[in-house]
Amino acid sequence: MRISSIQTFTTSVNRIVDLTGQVGKTQSQISAGTRILQPSDDPVNAAKILDLEQELASRDQYVKDINLLENRAKLEESTLKTVNDTLIRIRELTTQAGNGALIPSDKEAIAAELRQRLDELQNLMNTKDTSGEYLFAGYKGQAEPFVDTGNRNFVFEGDEGQRFIKISNTVSIPASDSGKDIFVDIKSAQNTFTTLASDSNTAVPPATVSVGLVVDQEAYDEFYPEDIIIEFQNPDERTLVGLPAQANFNIISKSDGRVLQENLPYISGKPIEINGVQVQIEGNPNTGDTFLIESSENQGLLTSVSRLIYGLETLGDSEEDKKAYTQLIEDSITNLKAAEDSVLETRAEIGARLNTMDSTRKLHEDLKIVSTELLSNIRDLDFAEASSQLSFESFVLQAAQQSYVKIAGLSLFNNLR
Numbered sequence: 001m002r003i004s005s006i007q008t009f010t011t012s013v014n015r016i017v018d019l020t021g022q023v024g025k026t027q028s029q030i031s032a033g034t035r036i037l038q039p040s041d042d043p044v045n046a047a048k049i050l051d052l053e054q055e056l057a058s059r060d061q062y063v064k065d066i067n068l069l070e071n072r073a074k075l076e077e078s079t080l081k082t083v084n085d086t087l088i089r090i091r092e093l094t095t096q097a098g099n100g101a102l103i104p105s106d107k108e109a110i111a112a113e114l115r116q117r118l119d120e121l122q123n124l125m126n127t128k129d130t131s132g133e134y135l136f137a138g139y140k141g142q143a144e145p146f147v148d149t150g151n152r153n154f155v156f157e158g159d160e161g162q163r164f165i166k167i168s169n170t171v172s173i174p175a176s177d178s179g180k181d182i183f184v185d186i187k188s189a190q191n192t193f194t195t196l197a198s199d200s201n202t203a204v205p206p207a208t209v210s211v212g213l214v215v216d217q218e219a220y221d222e223f224y225p226e227d228i229i230i231e232f233q234n235p236d237e238r239t240l241v242g243l244p245a246q247a248n249f250n251i252i253s254k255s256d257g258r259v260l261q262e263n264l265p266y267i268s269g270k271p272i273e274i275n276g277v278q279v280q281i282e283g284n285p286n287t288g289d290t291f292l293i294e295s296s297e298n299q300g301l302l303t304s305v306s307r308l309i310y311g312l313e314t315l316g317d318s319e320e321d322k323k324a325y326t327q328l329i330e331d332s333i334t335n336l337k338a339a340e341d342s343v344l345e346t347r348a349e350i351g352a353r354l355n356t357m358d359s360t361r362k363l364h365e366d367l368k369i370v371s372t373e374l375l376s377n378i379r380d381l382d383f384a385e386a387s388s389q390l391s392f393e394s395f396v397l398q399a400a401q402q403s404y405v406k407i408a409g410l411s412l413f414n415n416l417r
Helices: 006-032 043-097 104-125 179-184 217-223 235-241 301-314 319-379 383-409 412-416
Strands: 146-148 154-156 164-166 172-174 187-197 228-233 248-253 259-265 271-274 277-282 290-298
Touching: 043 104, 043 164, 043 301, 043 319, 104 146, 104 301, 154 179, 154 301, 172 319, 179 301, 179 319, 187 217, 187 319, 228 235, 228 259, 228 271, 228 277, 235 248, 235 259, 259 271, 277 290, 301 319
Parallel strands: none
Antiparallel strands: 146 154, 164 172, 187 290, 228 248, 228 290, 248 259, 271 277
């Protein structure tokens, strides 16, 4: 009879290879501390592990975003608190300014402190966060939002954009507030206006226009809501009507281009009164330069303070000026109170956001504990069990190796001795 040992050898070798692979896998599991070394080891649980790891990474990122957002919100709230404190002092000064017994030096002292407070407000409204972006500039974080164009006439150079940051899969929180909403779009006590120089003016240095003042509310209310253009003419234009050549301007109704007054002589810094409104232009405008007096139902915080200073500095002792001054004080108190309400409203919104951040962060932390435990149950290795398994597999491998040695040493001729 023919006897073949190839099958016996092959089976033994394959068994040793398999046992060696099992021992190696168990050693790798112990080294890595995980049951699943590659997705093919357990496709279902491998997918669950991937989902849980992504969820944990997402929650970690959400918590980081919440921390950054919280720091920015606290900075904004602190800034607004300081703005509110400054407003309280400005209202006190405004009340003092309403004292009929004040002499000119008293008014100048009040105006001097108001100028300091105005600078303080502008600096606060131009506060930057830790990344160097302006808090109240909207989407234009790199652009200074509140700019003095001259004569304490402030314009808002930001926009109304409001950034949002997701702090969970379903919750987004504002990361900023537009300074226009907080400090500019404030309902005025009376019909009012804003002033600005045209961007196309050519004078170098450019002439500036003051914030101005309503000196006759009744006259302005009759004209409201028309806008006014002050347009500078060729000095020689006055000679056509028999007047000496001099820098001059026309006053034009913006809506229909109608000339209300023409060839008015211009003197830098001299008050210009139009339909109950008084403004000052300083500098040397070129022919064709224009300045706009634009009607508005809102009056920004900086404009309210600047207008109060303007009144303290320019209004005299005539009956008309006294009447305008009294109206200015009353309107300033009302406007400052409205600005304070706007600031307090924003602070309340920030407080609500901080509460939402706290509760959302706590939810992330709680869910992270649950997900981490579930991930551990699926992925992490039981070292005691794995060590026992390794010992058993090593024992079986050793036995298989010893058996193979004995089988490999067998020979038919050994049995003939």
